[in-house]
Each structure stands twice: as structure tokens, then as C-alpha cells.
Amino acid sequence: MPDAHLKVFRGRPGEPSEFVDFDVPVEEGMVVLDALHWIQGHRAPDLAVRWNCKAAKCGSCGAEVNGRPSLTCKTRLSDFDLDEPITVEPMRAFPLIKDLVTDVSWNYAVNRTITPFTPPENLPQEQWRWQQRDVDRVQEFRKCIECFLCQDVCHVLRNHETERAFMGPRFLIRVASLEMHPIDQVDRRQYLKDSGGIGYCNITKCCTEVCPEHIKITDNGIIPLKERVADAYYDPLQWAWRKLRGREATGAGTELPVLPAPVGAPPPPAAATTPTDATATESAPAQTAEPAAAGTGPARPPRRVRTTKSARQTAGRKDAARAPRGRRDGGAG
Amino acid sequence: MAISGFETHVHDVLVVGAGGAGLRAAIEARARGASVGLVCKSLLGKAHTVMAEGGAAAALAHVAPDDNWKVHFRDTMVGGKLLNHPRMAQLHALEAPDRIRELELWGAVFDRTADGRISQRPFGGHTYPRLAHVGDRTGLEMMRTLQDKAVHSDVDVYMECTITHLITGPGRIMGAFGYWRVTGEPVLFPAKAVVLATGGIGKAYEVTSNSWEYSGDGHALAYLAGAELIDMEFVQFHPTGMVWPPGVRGLLVTEAVRGEGGILRNKDGERFMWKYLPEDRRQEYAATDEEAERWVEVTAQGRSSEARRPPELSTRDNVSRAIYTEVKEGRGSPHGGVYLDISYLPAEHIRRKLPSMFDQFKELADVDITRGPMEVGPTTHYVMGGVRVDAETGATTVPGLFAAGEVAGGMHGANRLGGNSLSDLLVFGARTGAGAAAYAARNAASAYVDPSQAYRAARQLSAPLEREDGEDAYAIQRDLQAMMQSLVGIFREEADLREALGRLTDLETRWQSIKVTGGRMYNPGWNLVFELRNLLTVSRAVTLSALQRTESRGAHSRVDYPEQDDRNWGVINSVICRGPDGAMMVARSGVPPMASELRGLLGAAH
Amino acid sequence: MTSIAPPAAQLDRPASPARPPASPIKPTGTARQGLFATRRPDAWWIEPTIVAIGFGAFILYSLFSSLVWEPVFHVPYEAQGYLSPFFSPLIKPDWLPWWFSPAILILWIPLGFRTTCYYYRKAYYRAYFVDPPACAVGEPTIHSRYRLEAAFPFILQNIHRYFLYLAFIPLFFLWLDAFLALRQEGVWRIGVIGALMFLNVALLTGYSLSCHSFRHVIGGKMDCFSCSRGALLRYRAWERATWLNIHHLRWAWASLISVAVTDLLIRLLAIGVIGDPALRF
Numbered sequence A: 001m002p003d004a005h006l007k008v009f010r011g012r013p014g015e016p017s018e019f020v021d022f023d024v025p026v027e028e029g030m031v032v033l034d035a036l037h038w039i040q041g042h043r044a045p046d047l048a049v050r051w052n053c054k055a056a057k058c059g060s061c062g063a064e065v066n067g068r069p070s071l072t073c074k075t076r077l078s079d080f081d082l083d084e085p086i087t088v089e090p091m092r093a094f095p096l097i098k099d100l101v102t103d104v105s106w107n108y109a110v111n112r113t114i115t116p117f118t119p120p121e122n123l124p125q126e127q128w129r130w131q132q133r134d135v136d137r138v139q140e141f142r143k144c145i146e147c148f149l150c151q152d153v154c155h156v157l158r159n160h161e162t163e164r165a166f167m168g169p170r171f172l173i174r175v176a177s178l179e180m181h182p183i184d185q186v187d188r189r190q191y192l193k194d195s196g197g198i199g200y201c202n203i204t205k206c207c208t209e210v211c212p213e214h215i216k217i218t219d220n221g222i223i224p225l226k227e228r229v230a231d232a233y234y235d236p237l238q239w240a241w242r243k244l245r246g247r248e249a250t251g252a253g254t255e256l257p258v259l260p261a262p263v264g265a266p267p268p269p270a271a272a273t274t275p276t277d278a279t280a281t282e283s284a285p286a287q288t289a290e291p292a293a294a295g296t297g298p299a300r301p302p303r304r305v306r307t308t309k310s311a312r313q314t315a316g317r318k319d320a321a322r323a324p325r326g327r328r329d330g331g332a333g
Numbered sequence B: 001m002a003i004s005g006f007e008t009h010v011h012d013v014l015v016v017g018a019g020g021a022g023l024r025a026a027i028e029a030r031a032r033g034a035s036v037g038l039v040c041k042s043l044l045g046k047a048h049t050v051m052a053e054g055g056a057a058a059a060l061a062h063v064a065p066d067d068n069w070k071v072h073f074r075d076t077m078v079g080g081k082l083l084n085h086p087r088m089a090q091l092h093a094l095e096a097p098d099r100i101r102e103l104e105l106w107g108a109v110f111d112r113t114a115d116g117r118i119s120q121r122p123f124g125g126h127t128y129p130r131l132a133h134v135g136d137r138t139g140l141e142m143m144r145t146l147q148d149k150a151v152h153s154d155v156d157v158y159m160e161c162t163i164t165h166l167i168t169g170p171g172r173i174m175g176a177f178g179y180w181r182v183t184g185e186p187v188l189f190p191a192k193a194v195v196l197a198t199g200g201i202g203k204a205y206e207v208t209s210n211s212w213e214y215s216g217d218g219h220a221l222a223y224l225a226g227a228e229l230i231d232m233e234f235v236q237f238h239p240t241g242m243v244w245p246p247g248v249r250g251l252l253v254t255e256a257v258r259g260e261g262g263i264l265r266n267k268d269g270e271r272f273m274w275k276y277l278p279e280d281r282r283q284e285y286a287a288t289d290e291e292a293e294r295w296v297e298v299t300a301q302g303r304s305s306e307a308r309r310p311p312e313l314s315t316r317d318n319v320s321r322a323i324y325t326e327v328k329e330g331r332g333s334p335h336g337g338v339y340l341d342i343s344y345l346p347a348e349h350i351r352r353k354l355p356s357m358f359d360q361f362k363e364l365a366d367v368d369i370t371r372g373p374m375e376v377g378p379t380t381h382y383v384m385g386g387v388r389v390d391a392e393t394g395a396t397t398v399p400g401l402f403a404a405g406e407v408a409g410g411m412h413g414a415n416r417l418g419g420n421s422l423s424d425l426l427v428f429g430a431r432t433g434a435g436a437a438a439y440a441a442r443n444a445a446s447a448y449v450d451p452s453q454a455y456r457a458a459r460q461l462s463a464p465l466e467r468e469d470g471e472d473a474y475a476i477q478r479d480l481q482a483m484m485q486s487l488v489g490i491f492r493e494e495a496d497l498r499e500a501l502g503r504l505t506d507l508e509t510r511w512q513s514i515k516v517t518g519g520r521m522y523n524p525g526w527n528l529v530f531e532l533r534n535l536l537t538v539s540r541a542v543t544l545s546a547l548q549r550t551e552s553r554g555a556h557s558r559v560d561y562p563e564q565d566d567r568n569w570g571v572i573n574s575v576i577c578r579g580p581d582g583a584m585m586v587a588r589s590g591v592p593p594m595a596s597e598l599r600g601l602l603g604a605a606h
Numbered sequence C: 001m002t003s004i005a006p007p008a009a010q011l012d013r014p015a016s017p018a019r020p021p022a023s024p025i026k027p028t029g030t031a032r033q034g035l036f037a038t039r040r041p042d043a044w045w046i047e048p049t050i051v052a053i054g055f056g057a058f059i060l061y062s063l064f065s066s067l068v069w070e071p072v073f074h075v076p077y078e079a080q081g082y083l084s085p086f087f088s089p090l091i092k093p094d095w096l097p098w099w100f101s102p103a104i105l106i107l108w109i110p111l112g113f114r115t116t117c118y119y120y121r122k123a124y125y126r127a128y129f130v131d132p133p134a135c136a137v138g139e140p141t142i143h144s145r146y147r148l149e150a151a152f153p154f155i156l157q158n159i160h161r162y163f164l165y166l167a168f169i170p171l172f173f174l175w176l177d178a179f180l181a182l183r184q185e186g187v188w189r190i191g192v193i194g195a196l197m198f199l200n201v202a203l204l205t206g207y208s209l210s211c212h213s214f215r216h217v218i219g220g221k222m223d224c225f226s227c228s229r230g231a232l233l234r235y236r237a238w239e240r241a242t243w244l245n246i247h248h249l250r251w252a253w254a255s256l257i258s259v260a261v262t263d264l265l266i267r268l269l270a271i272g273v274i275g276d277p278a279l280r281f
């Protein structure tokens, strides 16, 4: 087989960088990362490459191959015309550390700002019941291997200065995985709009194009989130309706997951029995105290409420109205 | 506590390794009030745990109502050929269900049963469907959950930092020394307790499913600090790794493929596993193709079946040997493997249950597994052996040093059942975190780092950079891997093992004179130097232990001693420790005695 | 540890839940800036070019057809009982001046619907705004104040769902037109243009039902699909909508072309360039 000609970016911040040519012998099924390893093992032992699994499972080895953000361990040399040189350069949206390694710590900082999964307090875990169809949607987002290729390709992070932060597609779908979780109780829509900068995304879908896990980031994650944010902030009728009902944005799907028993299966234990009702109703007043503290930034995030002023005033009522609702649904089943 | 010239971070508990066990230990120690530092060689969330596919074994009894911890305990012990630390196996079986439920409470999204609970899938060696799973990326799901939990519980994370030395004080551990991979600058972590959670040793072999991080760091660090290693001869070869194309050789093909009904055939189309079922357990497996097929059908619907499981779900050691034998006797596929076929199931079902396997073969090998068979062969996967620990707390034989997960030994005996490692790292991760926090609380005086140790470590660290001329680290690694693959592989023999010891001595000598070019900044060649030290150490430990055990048991197969020798070896663990002269010694010790009620459980099995 | 402090420094303290990302707002990378700057050797420019030409052609044609063709050139938008889709429902009070095309009263609905459509947004942001022209391809300048859909005017894209609701009105009339055109002057007929009208309205329906907002409203907004019987029904609807939605791009193009072709053929029929082969009974 012929040799592959790689042009590999080498450099460090503050020093002139260059593309260095390497001819690499090709074996069948070889991927770009194999070629880089060969270079490390035979030509340039100090070539900095980040990788772990070489199985497209850890998301460490992202780089731009012929200008396209790709996982080098999943990009086969046979996909290229081997007569032409193949350029390999680091992910360009992040600060350079050395050669193909970039500083992606910013992403970890963004992740920390997302309120983690918060289950309902009045529904003990033994009673959690939900179906595969409820988790399928969330599981798609949870396939993410955090390669940050979508962050790299997103033009908002790559090409623009913005006044406020944009969390980027990776973290939009992370929020989506929490928001669409069947029983998560936090409303992150204000966070999405104000801190996450979801409005900066112009749904041009480059994130979806590069995602090695084939997550439909834009169609299944970002657009539904934009719709949810629109529910809360850009829908005059829904706004008027809420005003009329005297309720703040209740968020989507606030029902508690008390299932009607599927045909042929034993009934879920005790989910809809009177003792549970009692707890639900009793705990309602206690919950009203929590949102009041939300503005002062408690370590534990409030239940699914928005922390705007009006939310604080009405959330208690909403919660009080909600607990019996879960009961009703359960009772119906 | 600062020594001039070193960046220093002081903690009560320092966890080395941020895979499942490390994260779980850090979370637990933090929850118990210790200040916790978590150091990892790569970025957070990239650890090898993300590659675990099949699931985490726990007797939740969601799918099979008859399942309980006693059956799980028995399966584990039987799978481990009774060499397991019985108390560890017991704790593991007892606590795994709670650890799994706890993950769900922290946000993990497992696949569901029809009545809306965590679903469980069957796996080799498990009597009942027992593996809580998320498609075929269970490890990733666990990692993300634990990672987020850790990040939100105020654990200090030090990413891309390699620990090269443990600092000891009089009779106990005092912290760790390492360097930032990015800058190459040394860094000191004085700590009252150190938890090793560094994973396995797969990179000692050429064909392995393990990532580069699996260089036996924890094993070697513990050994050098004076701790004992046990059972090091037991290296698990996973029966199904990819064999073609060469670039992906060894890449894991999850056991879930067989759990979902995958059938192994040789080049003549023969379902050869029927021939290799161990006589004494044959009654646990289906008697005919029809029965196996019925089992697959019923299990696919998430119900438990009266049919018995297919022969492919025999224990890993057994399947690996079967495949190896088929290939060696000339009935293998063109690229030296056998065929694993799941394409007789509906394509839709395969794609839903095994999405990443589908992608992996499609993208890396141009094989559509819904249409045709995969080619598979054994690949180095896991090391059962590891640092000897106390079952309750994960404490090693060195005070203040703890170990959890793959780096700890004893739990799995001579062979690990699939799915037991994910639950192992949760159960013992948590226990070890608690143990380390308690130890730190008991030893309130802060750690004292002897400056001379730090300076010596720093000198050793820089030495390869300063040599004028010397050996190439990559070349040594290639030689080591090739040597281990051929001489200390699936089947072992005294002559080979002796030769391996000799070659190890050569390699160790060459290691002394490694020369690294290219400076300190993010230099993988330099990072390899200390990984090689660790790999050489564990390779010797594996070889010595393998030489000592003159029988075949579980994952350890001696051509010259093909029988299991219960009389001489039935209750003996091999022990590796550092002799008074600094050379590695191998010894034996009895398997910890089993409480009588546990023995009763096993009796029922036979 | 000098400049690369983040791993430790950024992860050491817990962030309060709603705090925006710690500084910096975004990472400062090394991407080459400037229009079309890229190292991609493939023909990334083909797609945006096709889109730009296709949309441009349609916009010009539809403007000409709906505003100019009849008033200026006296080519009617109705022929043998077939009404051009640009003009349905036909609202034509007598006091309308001659130059005022009745299409204006209607056309803003589909126009607004398509302008705020998530697919069209992607397509024209890429093709016309070059923001970005293609993935990992540079943009004209580094926008110092990029705000796009976070600020006026593009923030108005969020009212897409209202255009969806409105779009069902002309859609209803288009179905009506198609059925009415089956019978002309007391005779049943199945003509080529009649069939085209059905095809057109079917494609338009597919386009509307594959809309992202529809998918959201119909069920996507729920978190739990099995928490009540009603939820289960909506789940089924959401599943269908998802199935349609996957091909939203194709629906968008197919219906765009079918509208223009239907209009064109009706005009040609009106001036007698073509006939309307039909089964009559």
C-alpha cells in the first residue's frame, strides 16, 4: 500500500507554529490516530496527542483533519485520497497547549454552572416508574462522549465575540437531558436564556454534522429547548393564560411519574394509595419555603421553579396546586 | 506544609485515578467530611470505565424475581474458582443493588423493564439476568453520573496530572508526588490517606481492549511503597475482541452481544461452544439449539425464561480458551478469529440494544452486524489480581494506603464475571472512600513530606530528559508488549515464563537508560517512561505468580499443568511483595476463611 | 502551574447554580478568521450555493407571480376552475385598486411561516448571511457584537409557532380548492393540474405537520410520556410528528417547488400554452 502524507500541526503558544510533513506506511483499516502513533513511535516521540481509548468511546482525540473536526481514532485513512496530503491540526476554537492538544478546561467550567439532576422530594425512589419510551429521548443525549468537537465547530464559539456567554451545543444537550428527564424537578429555562445564551445558536447544525455519536443535537436537543424557552418567554398567549390562572410558567410535563399499571403487570407499589397522598399534601407547605431562598443562591437548587421575582411570589401556589395533581393522575390509573 | 520549589496541594484524602472507583471513593470521602483531591492522568471523564459496555451486576431481582444476593455471591465465587476473598464477594453481592439505585438517584438513566423499573440483562456466568444497563454504554452513563456528582460535591479535581511516586513516612503513607502533563512541572500532594484507583495493566500486552492509561500505575506504586499484590497471574482475556482490521485489533466486542443471543461459530459453521462446556456445569446450559433459541427469544422481551442459557454464555476464561483452541487447530476465520453472529435477530432490535457495537463495526471494519457475522478473538481485558486490601475498608497492607476497583485484588478470584467490575467499583469505591476518610479522621496530624523523598522523586523524573543519549521508550514498550503477548499469554508454560523473566531483566536494564527528547511540556514520550517502569513491575509480578502456580485455574492456564489442582492450590493465593533486598518476591498465602453460612450457600451450588 | 491553571483552579469551588460560566465568556482559540477561511479541501461551497440560487429563484418567481403577473401582464391566476395556491383563499373586495394583488392579503402567512421555519433559518443563515457559510469555514469578519436570535430583530423568530397556527388556515382552503376543482360546470374531472393541486397540498400538509413547533406542541413539551393516559396519546402523536420531522428539509423543498410549479402550470393553462388532459365524467 502507498504511504500516507500527513501534514501535522506542531507548535506552542507564543512560538511560531508550522505544519510538519510525515510519510506514514499505511495498513488496512488504519485510522488517523494510528498514523499519529506511528509518528510518535518512529519520528517525533514528543508529538503531543491526547487520546485514551482508540475506540471512539472516550472523546479525547478530537482534532481537525483536513479542516473538519473529527475523532482521529474514528477517521479512517481510506476515506481520503492518499495522493493528497492530509492535514491534521488541533481543535481551533480552544487555546493551544501544544501540537494537537488544546486547553478544553473552559468546557468543564461551563458544565459546573448547570444545576444537576434534582429528583422530587415527595416521591421515594422505590416508587419511580417510567417506561423505556420516557428515557429513550434522554438517552440519546447521554451518549455524548464529551469530545467537544461540536463546541469546536460551532461558529458562535469559533468565530464570534459575544457579550455574554454561550454554553455551546454540548451543554445545551446536557441541559436537554436534564430538562426532558421524566422526573427532574428543576426549571432551567431562565438559565438557558440568560446564562446559557441559547439565543446565540442560529441552528445552523454544524454541531450535528460533526458529532461522532450521531446525536441529533440541533433537531432533538436545541430546537426543542428553544421551543421550551419560547413557551416561557416568547409566547404571548401562554403568558396571558398564566397571568389569568395566576400561575407562573409551570414548565413542561410537571406531572409526577405515577404510572397507570401497564396491562398485565403488577400495580406499582403504593404509588397511588392514601398514605402517599397524605405526604404529598403535607409536604406542600414546606416546599413553599424553598423558592423564597432561591434568590440568595442555596447550594441545593429549588424545585422546578423559576427564580424571577414573580416566580418567587407564586411558586408556592403552583407547588401546592401540583402535589394533588400527581395524585390525581395516579389515581386515575 | 510546603517544600520550596514544589507546587503543593494538601488534602485529607487523595484519590489517584478518576474512573468509576476513584470518583465513587472521592464522593464518599467528601460526603464524610474529608477534604478530597482527585488526580487523573487524562481529562476528567475519559477514564477507562467509559469503555465498559455490558452493564453492572446487581441482584435487583427486577427481571428474575428469584434472584438475590446469595445467588450472586455463589455465581461470583464459582466464577472465581473459589479463590475470591469471600467477604469481598459477599459485600459486593449485598451492596451492589443499593449502589445501583443510588446512581439512579443521582441522575443515571438506565434501560427499563416493562413495568418501569431498571432493566437487567443476562451475562456469562450469572444465573439470572442481572446486569443493569444502558444499551451498550453502561460505563459511560455511570461515569457521567459520578463525574457530575463529584463535581457538584466540592471535590478538587487535578486533571492531566501523573502520579509517579508515593511519599511514605514512618510506617504510613504521607502523600504523593507527580507532575502536570501540560507543563511538566512537579507537584506534591501531602495527604493523610491515599486511595489508589488506577485500574488495570492491559498495556503490558499487544492485543488489549484497554486504553493507554492502563499501565499498572497503582499496582506498581503500591508495590514500591511496600504493599502486597495478590493473584497477579490471573489476567482475564476477554473472549471477544475485534481481530480485523489490524488498527483495531483487540478492541472490545461487548459480552452483551452474546447476552443478546450472539452465536459463536468456527469456519465450518459449527457452533463449537457445545464442545467446551465444563462437564460439571453442563446442566446449567441449554441442551439443544432450540432451547438456546427459546431462551434468547424470551429474554429479549425482558422476561425470565424456563429455558436454560446458551453455551456462549459460559464464563470468560472458558470461552477464551475455546476460541483460542479452535483457531490454533485450524478452524478459525481468515484473520485468526472465529465468527460471532447476531444477524439472525431483527435489525431494529440489534441497533437498539447494541448501538455502539453496530457503529463500531460499521465504521471501523465495514461490517454490518445486522447482516453478517463479526470476526472476534481473545483480547487482554482485566486483571483479577491487585493490591491486597481489607474487605471492609479497602485498606492495603501499608497504613494510609487504600485501593479500590481493578487495582485492588481478591474480589474476583481466578476469573471475573462480566458485569461484576462495574458493581465492584461502586461497592468498593464507596467503602474505600469511607475507609480513607475514617483513617484520615483518626490520624488528625497532617501529613509530613520528607523533603529528601520529594527531591529524589523530582531527580528521577528529570533524569531521562537530561541523559545525553539512550534508549527509546517506545521501542522498549513495543518489545515488552510483544514479549508478554507471546510468553505470558492465554496459555503458559514453564520454559516460556522463565524466558520471560530473563527478558524482563534485559528490558529493566534498558529502562535505566531511557533518553527523552522534546522537553517537559505535554510530552507523551516522557510520560511513557514512568508508565514503563510500572508496566515492567507488573509484568514481572504476573510472570512470577504464573510460574509459581503449577495448575490451571480460571484465567490462568498452564500447558504443562492442564488440570485444576484443588489439593495443592485450591485455597492458595499467590502474593507478590518487595523483599528485604529490594527484589520482587513471590509467596503463597491461604485464601481468607469463609464464614460457615457462606460456605452453606456454596454447598447449595454443588 | 502557570498559565494552565484551569484544571485545578476552575474546578476547586462549587459554582452556584445560576452563575454564568466563569470567565472567560468563551475560550480564545486559534481559528483562522476571515471570509471562507478554511482548510477543508472538499467542495463545501456547493450546498450553500445551490440553496442561495434555489431560494433566490423561488423568491423572485413568487414575487413576480403574486404581485406583477396579473396586474401588469394580465395573466390570470385562475383558469378552468383551478386557483393558484398563491391566492388561496381568494379575498377580493371590489374596492381593491387594480394594482393591489389579493395575494398580499394571504401570502404573508406562508411567507412568515417559512421565514421563521427552523430549517429555512439554517439554510438562509448559511447561504445568505454566511453565518457560517459551511462548517468550520470562516465568516466575513469577527463580529464584535454577535447577538443574532438573542436580540431584536431575530429574536422574533421565536413566534414561529403562531405562523404555524395561522398556516393551517390557507392549508384548509387549499384542500378545499383541490376538492372544488374536481367538479367544474357540473362535470367531474380528474385532470393533471387537479392532481398536481392535491400533490401540492399534501406536500404542504406534510411540511406543516413536520414542523418543529408542531412536534413540540403536540407532545414534545412533555417530560414524561407515561404519566397519564393522555400523555400516552400525545406520545404517539409526537412519535408520528418526529417521524415526519426527520425529513423536514425534504418537505420544505418539495412543497416549495410544488407550489411554484402548480402556480406556473395554472398560468400557462390560462394563456393557453398548455392544456389540461383530464378524465371527465
Ligand code: SF4
Residues within 6 Å of the ligand: A153, A154, A155, A156, A168, A169, A200, A201, A202, A203, A204, A205, A206, A207, A208, A218, A222
Ligand atoms: S446549531 Fe447552534 S449550537 Fe450547533 S453549531 Fe450551529 S450555532 Fe452552534
Ligand code: SF4
Residues within 6 Å of the ligand: A059, A143, A144, A145, A146, A147, A148, A149, A150, A151, A169, A170, A173, A207, A210, A211, A212, A213, A214, A215, A217
Ligand atoms: S455532543 Fe457529540 S460532538 Fe458534542 S461533545 Fe458530545 S459527542 Fe462530541
Ligand code: FES
Residues within 6 Å of the ligand: A050, A051, A052, A053, A054, A055, A056, A057, A058, A059, A060, A061, A062, A071, A072, A073, A074
Ligand atoms: S481515543 Fe477515545 S475517542 Fe478517540
Ligand code: FES
Residues within 6 Å of the ligand: C113, C116, C117, C118, C119, C120, C160, C164, C207, C208, C210, C211, C212, C213, C214, C248
Ligand atoms: S415549519 Fe420548519 S420548523 Fe416549523
